[in-house]
Amino acid sequence: MTAIAYAGIEAGTELPAVDYPVTRLSLVKYCGASGDFNVIHWNERIAKSLGLPDVIAHGMFTMAEAGRFLTDWAGPGAVVLEFGVRFSSPVVVPDDDAGAMINVSGQVEEKLDGNRVALALTVRSGGTKVLTRARAVVRLP
Amino acid sequence: MAINPDFIGRTFPPSAPYEISRVKLAEFADAIGDPNPLYRDRAAAVEAGFPDVIAPPTFPIVIGMASSGQAMADPGLNLNYAMVVHGEQRFEYQRPLHAGEIVTAEVTIADIRDIGRNSVITTSTKISTLNGEHVCTAHATLVERGGAA
Numbered sequence: 001m002t003a004i005a006y007a008g009i010e011a012g013t014e015l016p017a018v019d020y021p022v023t024r025l026s027l028v029k030y031c032g033a034s035g036d037f038n039v040i041h042w043n044e045r046i047a048k049s050l051g052l053p054d055v056i057a058h059g060m061f062t063m064a065e066a067g068r069f070l071t072d073w074a075g076p077g078a079v080v081l082e083f084g085v086r087f088s089s090p091v092v093v094p095d096d097d098a099g100a101m102i103n104v105s106g107q108v109e110e111k112l113d114g115n116r117v118a119l120a121l122t123v124r125s126g127g128t129k130v131l132t133r134a135r136a137v138v139r140l141p
Numbered sequence: 142m143a144i145n146p147d148f149i150g151r152t153f154p155p156s157a158p159y160e161i162s163r164v165k166l167a168e169f170a171d172a173i174g175d176p177n178p179l180y181r182d183r184a185a186a187v188e189a190g191f192p193d194v195i196a197p198p199t200f201p202i203v204i205g206m207a208s209s210g211q212a213m214a215d216p217g218l219n220l221n222y223a224m225v226v227h228g229e230q231r232f233e234y235q236r237p238l239h240a241g242e243i244v245t246a247e248v249t250i251a252d253i254r255d256i257g258r259n260s261v262i263t264t265s266t267k268i269s270t271l272n273g274e275h276v277c278t279a280h281a282t283l284v285e286r287g288g289a290a
Binding site: 039090 | 165168169171172173174175177178179185188189190197198199202203206207210222223224225226227228229230231232233234236237280286
């Protein structure tokens with residue numbers, strides 16, 4: 001992790017894109033760790049019977065990857081003050097070894113007082129935006 | 142049958158106290174694939190200025206699940222959980238949660254409405270320590286597909 005200093009950034013500063021993989025195993029682990037055992041996240045038969053293309057990732061798993069992107073960028077001395085997303089499209093996770101990829105990138109929207117910065121994130125999977133209105137406010141060291 | 146609009150404005154009693162453990166934080170960090178030492182190495186967390194290992198930004202959802210899960214399962218609410226997808230999620234933090242503290246979550250149903258064929262329910266979950274320190278609020282929008290049909 002590289003610490004980002006408030007003084008060293010400005011509105012428009014880009015946060016370099018990172019890819020995060022998600023497999024069926026990721027979803028099983030996330031079910032257990034989060035307590036969210038909704039069948040659409042692990043049972044292909046039921047997911048399809050409910051009109052979904054396949055098993056889909058927990059929205060909160062995708063948001064967690066976006067959070068990981070934020071905290072990795074900001075570094076250990078930073079604190080996340082606000083973090084919000086809209087789940088615009090599901091991350092479909094096929095039953096194979098590769099799974100799906102979540103691509104996260106971002107930009108500094110605005111420098112605020114008190115060492116705070118407002119960030120806008122772009123989160124895609126398979127070329128589709130899976131999160132929209134993904135925004136955060138982070139206090140940098 | 143639609144979600145019961147009589148639940149708009151209802152605040153459920155605070156959840157049973159939830160003790161945030163190092164083991165749970167490390168398990169959650171592993172599940173999201175995040176190797177950040179602040180979530181599993183106490184020395185690293187202390188060096189960064191925290192009392193103990195801290196929670197990843199989306200971890201409050203786990204505490205929320207324990208309480209809002211109970212609220213969402215209220216038979217009177219009439220929510221079909223298998224048809225539920227997450228619409229929006231937003232967190233406001235006073236500070237990161239950390240291992241060793243005990244918190245409770247208080248869920249309020251802010252709104253219930255039909256949008257097209259779907260029913261949409263909005264909740265706010267306030268997470269506070271047993272001493273009454275407000276640490277985080279989680280705002281969620283859940284969509285029951287076909288709920289209004």
